[in-house]
Amino acid sequence: MSLERPWLAEYPAGVPAEIDVNQYSSIVAMLEESIAQFRDRPAFSNLGKQITYGELDRLSQQFAGYLLGELKLKKGDRVAIMMPNCLQYPVALFGVLRAGLTVVNTNPMYTARELKHQLEDSGASAILVLDNFGHVVQQVVREKPIKVIATGLGDMLAFPKGAVVNFVLKYVKKMVPDYDIPGAIRFRDALTLGQMHRLPEIDILPEDIAFLQYTGGTTGVAKGAMLTHRNMIANMLQAATWLGDRINPGGETIITALPLYHIFALTANCLVFMRIGGLNHLITNPRDMPGFVKELKKVRFSAITGVNTLFNGLLNTPGFDEIDFSSLKLTLGGGMAVQRAVADRWKKVTGCTLIEAYGLTETSPAACINPMDLSDYNGSIGLPIPSTDACVKDDNGNTLPAGQVGELCIKGPQVMKGYWQRPDETAKVIDADGWLHTGDMAKMDERGYFYIVDRKKDMILVSGFNVYPNEVEDVIAMMPGVLEVAAVGVPDEKSGEAVKVVIVRKDPNLTAEQVKAFARENLTGYKQPRYVEFRTELPKTNVGKILRRELREPSKPAA
Incomplete structure (x- = not known):
């Protein structure tokens, strides 16, 4: 039975029904295009320091050189990154990918038990960790030997500011517990060593795994979603196509408060905005709302992504309504349901509609997004994006008509390869026809807009x-x-x-x-x-x- 796609008639002008998933062979090919085009433009900023696309090119090559030349890692090996948003993150991220390796994004708030599970499950060969969390890694490496690279939050900042930041965090704020890991190397030393190794030509294929993105920890043992270069490129192109000509190459600044180790910020902020030469302004600790608002007052930003609780927190922080929102043209909410009360207030304060999107770790993540020209919050998660099919199924696998509630199912080039070394778990969520069963209860209206009713288990x-x-x-x-x-x-x-x-x-x-x-x-x-x-x-x-x-x-x- 062919699937009807009523949503195509609702697509904003200029948005095609399909994307060309073969436009780039890998994330690295996309990165290298951006570096060539935007070399002198700022790519990332954090704690008052910016790095350009050219500097990202040099530093990520050095990190890749260290991983291959010094650690002797081989194509497909896994490298864990355990840190919040800071300048080391993109350097390491693109260094790992340029070396033909797989990134294992690791939540820095993990306990030793959770970290041990993830490192053992992924078979990671090395981990890069921020000093604040080194004591957790120390507990794990006693049982699981692994190469450790450590860094302080101030290590990428100029002298003396970097040294001051590291000193204050450790000795004044007491946010860096003591730890001792024999054989651990400092990040800056790894970059110095990496300079001595010329990066070889590495043939990175579309089906190679770019990320092992762990998910499902709240419902049991966390599973690693295998997200290939093709998955990530497809989703980046789907989202970029959806934004259309609203974004200006080389001229956008996006506030990245959600952590880059989370799939939402990784794709929507890091990849989408890097492709168009945008600047990712990294917020290291968004939980410090007064500090976050103070930071926003210093930046002319054109886009921000977040979850409902983040937007709600900002709206209830003194000084937020004094920020200059004259450049803001995109606010994207996802990760959880956006509440109407929050969306309405956001529009009132910023003048920018809070656009709700929907996705999962397993879909890299975007599956549905509301039209960018939406004038007001509509309670919907939007329309399936280009090259994406969506439907609502009952418990017997039958596709339900518009208006009926069932499980939301997604099909498209952004759907993961499966769960790492768990074919049984993969078979539970991806059926024989390639539909990913999301576990979310939803309905579709006659126009093709989807509405999440709730998590099946909630x-x-x-x-x-x-x-x-x-x-x-x-x-x-x-x-x-x-x-x-x-x-x-x-x-x-x-x-x-x-x-x-x-x-x-x-x-x-x-x-x-x-x-x-x-x-x-x-x-x-x-x-x-x-x-x-x-x-x-x-x-x-x-x-x-x-x-x-x-x-x-x-x-x-x-x-």
Whole structure:
């Protein structure tokens, strides 16, 4: 049965139905084109220092030279990178790729147990780590010998600023615990050694694995999604095509606050904007909201990406409304549902529509994006992007018509090769016809716009009725006294499950009864929260996704 594609009629002018996935053979080919075209333009900035495309070229070649010439790594070997956004990151990232190796992006907040699993599972030969997290690596290398390259946050900055940054972090802020790893080499020494090795010609193929991107840690053991050069190039081209002529080659600055080790920023910020000679302004610690706002006041930026909690945090930080937004033309939200209350306020304060997109680690990540000329938030995740098919299936694999809720399935050149060394897990999510089953419940309207109803596993079943936490959260978030909210299901003897909302108050006087009264006005009976809990903060992942599973406490608070 051929798939109907109503979304094509909704495409913005100039956006083609298909992209040419063979435009570049690899990420390295794209990088080298950008270096040739934009050599003297700034590529990355952080902590007051910029590096140009030409400097990125030289430094990444040196790092590649070290990996191949000194460590004697072979094509396809894996190298882990464990650091937040700083200038070493892109140098290492492109150094690893130029050497024909695979990047294993590693969350610096990992515990020793989580890191050990990832290093063992990926078979990584080396790891680059920021000194702040060296003590965690130290615990792991005792059991798993691995080449370690270490660096301080100030190591790429000019003297004396770099030395001052490193001193303050270690001795004043006490953010760098002592560690000792015999045989570890400093990043700057690795670059010096790498200079002595001329980079050989390496034939990097489209199907070679560029990234092992670990995912699923919140639901069990983290699995490495194999993202090939072709996957990443396809998604970069799909997103760039979608942006169309709104972006000006050599003239854009994007705020990169989400970590580059996360697939969203990696593709949307790093790859898409590097292809057009843009500047990625790296924010090392976006959780420091006052510091983040102070940084934004210094930069004329034209684009920013984030998750709902990040945008909400900025909007509630004093001074944010004083920033110059006159150059801002693109705000892209993904990673979790964007709430209408946040989107509406963002538009009011910045004058720029918060465009919601949808993707997964397994789709490199973008699958659906709203049109760039959208005037207001519409509650949809948008349209399938060029060369992407999407449909909604029931539990028996049947494609459902418009308006019916089922599991969202995606097919396209950006869909991963599979999970690293886990054919059984791959078979659970990619069916015989090549459809990736996302685990998200969705519906499509007649025009081809898709709407996420919720995660399959987050759905709350109240007396046989499906309650989607996103809907409850959206309603409660509209209350002026609410800063953040999450809804979860808790066991209930009468109804199987009941709705519980956990709220961080903006108004300290907000009561549970006020919340319930507001819900009664806006939600049907079975969707209304039976339990209301107040906390000072919500548990979140490193990129700001709310961890609903941690809110499902068996002990129900007094309402």
